[in-house]
Amino acid sequence: MASSNSPAFLRVARAAFPSSSQTLAEGAARILSPLVSGSYRILSAPVVVLGEIVQIPQRIHFIGLDKDGLQVQNDFWPAIQCLCTRSTDGYLRQAALRRILSINEPWSVPFVVLLAGEYVVEIIEDMVASVSALDRAIYLNFVRENRVLMSLLRSRATSYWDCYYRRTSHPDRARYPGLTFLHQLELWAS
DSSP: OOGGGHHHHHHHHHHTSOGGGHHHHHHHHHHHGGGBOTTSOOOEEEEEETTEEEEEESOBOBSSOOTTSOOOOSTTHHHHHHHHTTBSOHHHHHHHHHHHTTTOOTTTHHHHHGGGGSSOHHHHHHHHHTGGGSOHHHHHHHHHHTHHHHHHHHHHHHHHIIIIITTTTOOSGGGOHHHHHHHHHHHHHO
16 A cells, blocks of 8 residues: 555646645645555646746546545645546546536646646537536636646647547537637637
8 A cells, every 4th residue: 555655646636736725735645645656656747827837637547436535625625636536547547537626726727728638528518518606717817827738738738639529529620629728728828
């Protein structure tokens, strides 16, 4: 398990949230640490949140945690769910995403937006379906602070569309959910 990984995962969790949210990050890390595989290398992606660079984990490998796990509501629940969107398990990522879409806090936004540049279309479809519930001002600010990241996500989404969905379920690139979601955010920021 991950008991020896606790200090390392605490650093990962702290780095994923702005300084104003460190209490949330630390509480989430304490709860999740026993479930994090110490053998899985955690890489991260830099993003800007409220003018501060944070490092969002690319993937976290949880041991013994499934999509129905950790539903207990406590002060750290939102940060726990954000970190779970980075799981190696797509079902866990999707369940966590569904739980954070209504949070609408600046520190939760990168955990949502980064999923648009990934390959699991069912997760991205949930994002598209929830666009009307998103806080436009918070997402607009995120897009403006992360123009390079948005371009990278658009490139990734285009690549996944071309490789996996162009000849199957989404022949029209403009209707591919990842690109639709990113386009909506860009419209808000223009």
